[in-house]
Amino acid sequence: MEQFVVSARKYRPATFNSVVGQKHITSTLKNAIERNQLAHAYLFCGPRGVGKTTCARIFAKAINCLNPVGAEACNECESCRSFNEGRSMSIHELDAASNNSVEDIRNLIEQVRVIPQVGHYSVFIIDEVHMLSQAAFNAFLKTLEEPPQHAIFILATTEKHKIIPTILSRCQIYDFNRIRVEDAVEYLRYIANNEGVTADDESLNLIAQKADGGMRDALSMFDKAVSFCGTNLEYKAVAQTLNVLDYDTYFRFTDLLLEGDYVNALLAFDQVLTKGFSGQIFMNGLNQHMRDLLVAAGPAVTLIEFTGALLERYRQQAARCNTAFLFGAISLLSEADGKLRTASNQRLLVELTLMKIAAMAQKKNSDLTLPIDEEYPLPALDTPQVAVAQPSTPAVAPTPQPVPQPTVQPAVQPTAAPQQPQPRAAAPRMAAGMGKRSSIDSALASGSINNLIKSMSAPVQSEQSADIYTDPQSEEKLKASFDKAVASLIAKHPRFSPAFEKVKICGNTISVEVPTSILRDDLTNTRSEITEHFADVAGIDGIVKLDVVLNEVKIKLRPVKLEDRLAHVAGCSPLFDSFVKALDLELD
Numbered sequence: 001m002e003q004f005v006v007s008a009r010k011y012r013p014a015t016f017n018s019v020v021g022q023k024h025i026t027s028t029l030k031n032a033i034e035r036n037q038l039a040h041a042y043l044f045c046g047p048r049g050v051g052k053t054t055c056a057r058i059f060a061k062a063i064n065c066l067n068p069v070g071a072e073a074c075n076e077c078e079s080c081r082s083f084n085e086g087r088s089m090s091i092h093e094l095d096a097a098s099n100n101s102v103e104d105i106r107n108l109i110e111q112v113r114v115i116p117q118v119g120h121y122s123v124f125i126i127d128e129v130h131m132l133s134q135a136a137f138n139a140f141l142k143t144l145e146e147p148p149q150h151a152i153f154i155l156a157t158t159e160k161h162k163i164i165p166t167i168l169s170r171c172q173i174y175d176f177n178r179i180r181v182e183d184a185v186e187y188l189r190y191i192a193n194n195e196g197v198t199a200d201d202e203s204l205n206l207i208a209q210k211a212d213g214g215m216r217d218a219l220s221m222f223d224k225a226v227s228f229c230g231t232n233l234e235y236k237a238v239a240q241t242l243n244v245l246d247y248d249t250y251f252r253f254t255d256l257l258l259e260g261d262y263v264n265a266l267l268a269f270d271q272v273l274t275k276g277f278s279g280q281i282f283m284n285g286l287n288q289h290m291r292d293l294l295v296a297a298g299p300a301v302t303l304i305e306f307t308g309a310l311l312e313r314y315r316q317q318a319a320r321c322n323t324a325f326l327f328g329a330i331s332l333l334s335e336a337d338g339k340l341r342t343a344s345n346q347r348l349l350v351e352l353t354l355m356k357i358a359a360m361a362q363k364k365n366s367d368l369t370l371p372i373d374e375e376y377p378l379p380a381l382d383t384p385q386v387a388v389a390q391p392s393t394p395a396v397a398p399t400p401q402p403v404p405q406p407t408v409q410p411a412v413q414p415t416a417a418p419q420q421p422q423p424r425a426a427a428p429r430m431a432a433g434m435g436k437r438s439s440i441d442s443a444l445a446s447g448s449i450n451n452l453i454k455s456m457s458a459p460v461q462s463e464q465s466a467d468i469y470t471d472p473q474s475e476e477k478l479k480a481s482f483d484k485a486v487a488s489l490i491a492k493h494p495r496f497s498p499a500f501e502k503v504k505i506c507g508n509t510i511s512v513e514v515p516t517s518i519l520r521d522d523l524t525n526t527r528s529e530i531t532e533h534f535a536d537v538a539g540i541d542g543i544v545k546l547d548v549v550l551n552e553v554k555i556k557l558r559p560v561k562l563e564d565r566l567a568h569v570a571g572c573s574p575l576f577d578s579f580v581k582a583l584d585l586e587l588d
Helices: 023-034 052-063 078-084 102-112 134-145 181-195 201-211 215-229 235-242 247-258 262-274 279-296 308-319 323-340 346-360 384-396 404-419 426-446 449-457 461-467 474-480 482-492 494-500 517-525 527-538 562-572 576-583
Strands: 041-045 091-095 122-127 151-157 172-175 503-506 509-514 545-550
Touching: 023 052, 041 052, 052 078, 052 091, 052 122, 052 151, 091 102, 102 122, 102 134, 181 201, 181 215, 201 215, 201 235, 201 308, 215 235, 247 262, 247 279, 247 308, 247 346, 262 279, 262 346, 279 308, 279 323, 279 346, 323 346, 474 482, 474 503, 474 527, 482 494, 482 527, 494 509, 494 517, 509 517, 517 527, 517 545, 527 545, 562 576
Parallel strands: 041 151, 041 172, 091 122, 122 151, 509 545
Antiparallel strands: 503 509
16 A cells, blocks of 8 residues: 555655745745855745755755756756755755754864865755854854855744844845745646646635635645545635635625625524534634625725635626725724623624624615614514514604693502502512513614613613612601611621611601711621611611711820830920920930
8 A cells, every 4th residue: 555645745745846826935945046146044034834854955955066057957967866865865854843952063163174075065054043042043143154165054934033133134135925826826726737626616715715825725725625535625624624614604694784684694593503603713704705895895804805706706796886885884893802701791792793784774775875883774574573663662752741740640650659669679670671671672672782772781770769768757666766777687687787876867868977987888888687677676668878978086195115216206396405404304
């Protein structure tokens, strides 16, 4: 059975022309070889998997070739064959991650003195050079600046900022770019043809996007997809293998939001959560999709890293989207993404954002004039509930009849109070709940999400205070039963006894003074229990209020040292200094 070789090693470029996406680097190196203008030290830096070590090997092989073809190696001479077979004594590779000490650099300096047996140069490729220690860098400085004529150093790193400036000043620096999606897709298609694998453009685009500019990562994902799908790569299977949301999901969500169908959008979001994706991943993907649609709708379509049928699909959906809708959607998604990390209910935040976007698209995109920060009308649903709520609004609107209600209410309240001795505290709560419910109903009838949110969070103190009943004999009843109520309360909570030493009763309010903030906090936390206890003992039908005042007693410390005592006495009596001088006293 033939041993499997991963694509990243099997299809590693062997010539400058086969390097993907780094033409500015390869052209410079080829010109340097052809003109024989070789530097003694090079620094290749850039992201992972973009060809730094590969270009270093190709460059080292080309400058040692005995019969070069232009700037490329011939692959036939002894130097090329020894390099291809891994037995070259002129090209050395050092991993600085595992050889980062001063002793390792000393061994390297000893090898630099040896003249190459085959080829023209002794080339030293040091990978991950930023891992060298500070002492190793300093030990390497002199040799790097003035090496022998036959020695060339090629340093490779992914973190150039970690290399000391004295090393950087001694090297020619080459910055490698991220591999573009178009270049990665083209190279993946070339490998798929060689391997007999059939793959559509969407699958290759997805792999290239997921690789994020690294060709090695793209080839590893390609091998993984081939292992799962076989010789036929299908888009949905590849998306499942790479554990990413496919493009169809975002195209579907955009269609639902454009139609204002937020119900199906919420159901589709539930399916996304069921598959194991978080709300953050979904929102980032949807935000990127909206951005790509916005770019595809204008002349900056080259900013989209898509090719083929997928790019045409973006153009078709972008033609149906209004620019204001896309701007609003991106703004809402970006705002929600900032709040998502600290939100206690992330799912609700994502759902509310989807509802707002659907509300913007309720009107036709051509008539969309609502600013982003204005109200978002709730999309209408084709259900019988909304049909019932709509005719009720015109019937309620023309009823300017709240005038007779205030005249009837004061006359009814005094007579209604004695008939309801039992529900003393429940009546205000019931009235507040009814007021809250009526405000929510009116917000739903108005068809505005902002009104709905305001009605959910608006305080109901105005309605509650209008329905609270106060017993006119509260003060007499409280004073008559105060000792009994305090005795039973202290028996249950002995720590409250200092609070009821100084008490004032005015109307239905009990004012107490406490000496410590701890006791004040205890009374505040149990305020409702204390007021209900006094109301029950006194037989009061209305409410009872408790006012807690902190009267903290500060204890002054007496001076202990002699100098402190003298200063204290002098501060108390202005004649103290005169008295000491008159008697000629020595205070020590």
